[in-house]
Amino acid sequence: MDILEMDALAQSAALEKGELSAAALMEATLDRIDVVNGKVNAIVSLRSRAENMALAWAADGAPRKGWLHGIPIAIKDLANAAGLPTSMGSPLFAGQVAQADDTFVARLCAAGALVIGKTNTPEFGLGSHTFNPVHGATRNPYDLTRSAGGSSGGAAAALACGMLSVADGSDMMGSLRNPAGWNNVYGMRPTWGTVPSQPEGDMFLHQLSTSGPMARSPADLAALLDTMTGADPRLPLNTHSAPTLAGINATPEGLRIGWLGDWGGAFAYEEGIAEVSLAALDRMGGLGHRIEPLAAPFDADRMWQSWTDLRSFAVAAGLGALVKDPARRDQLKPAALWEVERGLAMSAQQVQQASAIRSDWFRRATSLFDAWDVLVLPSAQLWPFDVDWTYPKEIAERAMDSYHRWMQVVIPAGLIGLPVVNVPAGFGPNGLPAGLQLIGKRGSDADLLRLAQQWHLTTSWPETRRPIL
Template sequence: MITGDATSQLKALRAGSIDAVGLMALTLDRIAATNPSINAVVALRDRDTLLAEAAQAPAGPLQGLPMAVKDLADTAGIATTYGSPAFRDHVPVADSPMVARLRRAGAVIIGKTNTPEFGLGSHSYNPVYGVTRNPYDLSRSAGGSSGGAGAALAARMVALADGSDMMGSLRNPAGWNNVFGFRPSYGLVAPSNPGDLFLSQLSTEGPMARSIRDLELLLAVQSAPDPMHPHSSGPYRPAPPKGRLRIGWLGDWGGAYAMEPGVLDLCGAAVQVLADLGHDVVPMAPPFSAAALWEAWTTLRSWTIAGSLGPLLHSAPDQVKPELRWEIERGLALSAADLRRASTIRSDWFRHTAGMDVDILALPSAQLFAFDADWTWPRQIAGRQMDSYHRWMEVVVPASLTGLPALCVPAGFGPPGTPMGLQLIGHRGRDACVLNLGRAYEAATSWIDRQPAP
């Protein structure tokens, strides 16, 4: 089994204590032993081909490191299905810009990590590859939409993983798999999807890892500036720690967010670690209407999804899952007034966060522990009914709506024996501040050392 994080593996490669071919062989052996029960890595490439590519990996910060790319990002010569049967046989001829950056940095792309159809929903299952299971309890979900990435990291199949986050997709699976996931400020990692670059600002790519230093390693590669993108603000630049921070603990947003028993206890204890480190932790009353945030979020999300995936209702109507059909139809029915109201709410929330007298907002990364992997989505939390397929992830909306940097750190293990995470949300553009806080938290805790059973 491969030990250590990506930084230590790369150090060993440079020191000559292992070569890239040997690391690739160990990685593929680990995947062969572990992946059949978890189903995190999909579209795995031929062993001999990968060993040959490892021997010829180009020089760079990730030289010789095996990586599997989330199955929402195009990979030249490797099946990219987006989890949809309509794209079961789709093999792109070119890499997405983010994947091209990984290759130039020396990473060897071994295959893909599993995701729900088109990334919709925080549970990684689809008709092409099936369900990804939680390494800590195979009967439970690994989360999503970067569930394959989170599970592969937790099971030590890979040392570093990319992901993307529209509605918690770098945070929910990180929390449920006991690893770190970071949603950067919008624009730090220039979005690689074609189309509109001004109105749709809900989703971003970012890193997942087993250490903060690994997050920064991958973020530095992902955030290469893109002169063709108007919001590109890369590259990521580390900064010295600021010192004492003021952290607002929001809990369940004054009762607005239903929480499974045990979630707030774990996350409250994690926040106390930050207080013990010398930061000022203050319980906060809800700073904004949760109902207004949800209205703006669901409007802008449905409108964005309808714009990008709406043609599927005509080209592949029998291959569109119910949740996607609901989003598209809802988006197509929106009026200009609906969109303006949603944009106004988003603007008001951004102004509010910019003016708050705290450096960090803290919230759980999910509202319940990993649920049954055979479910499509949870219908209730603590007796409260969920009225949509994504309502149970409402807790991630405050950061997503305005593109704030949000780090998920491991918060411990709940009554079911599965992990939970804590979101640390910063001000726009202050990504280094959030990651510095995460580094201090990492050093003060040992959750990451608790590995799944072999």
């Protein structure tokens, strides 16, 4: 087998046994990047070949650090990796070199990962379509005229192309789930608080975004998640996460899986999205699980209002200073300006009301899991769209009233910090991939990964349908 088509855990085992050297793996990785990255533009700020080979030779001559020892990885360009630029896709920060690793990056390096560069992301991670004025657009490897999704689009495309075996992503509004679905790989938004954020700025109010793992198999997801998680005493809302890899092959039986469909008509779907989702669910039912449709359990308009207010509130906290500076304001994309201006204009009572709605939805969702083990929605409401679009303006003749309304399907889980695993769902007649969100109650990360593993062993979509470049 091509070593770049091996899962990360298989690469790790070969490295540990001496059947594979870090230098050989690095050389193959860089050769693959040379061949395909110019087509998809997934990896950016790549270290020189000499630098990366030096990292690999040093790993070969050093004691084994952990399961990632000698495995190349690229970090999403929203996080800091020491010695590499953190542009966040913005001209304001292009060329800004990180002096230290972010917490989860340091954990990956402590386990032996070799950081070779960064993966592309939209400007400040805003929008589920990876393009920015610094590095350009990331293209979908299954159709180079289409979007790879976002904001972890670079990571997902790199995985699909075999340039990486595992990758980090982050997810506020589907940024792990949508690109994983559109690139026929796995992505996990873990229970909020299990992967620590940076102990900087406000650490209480903005419970929306989280980092998480991406991979071509659920076992690799679990291994990377176990490395990224762990309580950080510097953070007040960080939570403990039990290991997930050890029980990954325990077969789940007779799960009650609720299909949320289009949320009672609230979510517009492009033709074929519901069909590929239902076909995947029918196959999942064949594994011995009970699949049943579930009526919309909460008012979608209230949820959307809560989400958009809390999101703008959070974005304004992060980017407000840039908007207030006339010299830098004009260099921000319209979506960033819109979010910040909404957030800055918001009253404390508006924020309180948004949080109250979120609390209502959390209570309702908690009661749903008394009857259901897993809830399911598509990972995106449409197929990968034209890479030259800013965002889709309509779905199934329904107008989208904001740059992110087309991703409304991801907010039921994201708003209340539930764990979600995207699993590949198959392909449409157009040859494009789709994904399913497997949603569980807080703390059910290991259970979701076991279901994803069962699905993977049955379908093997990442191996069955690789992109041809």
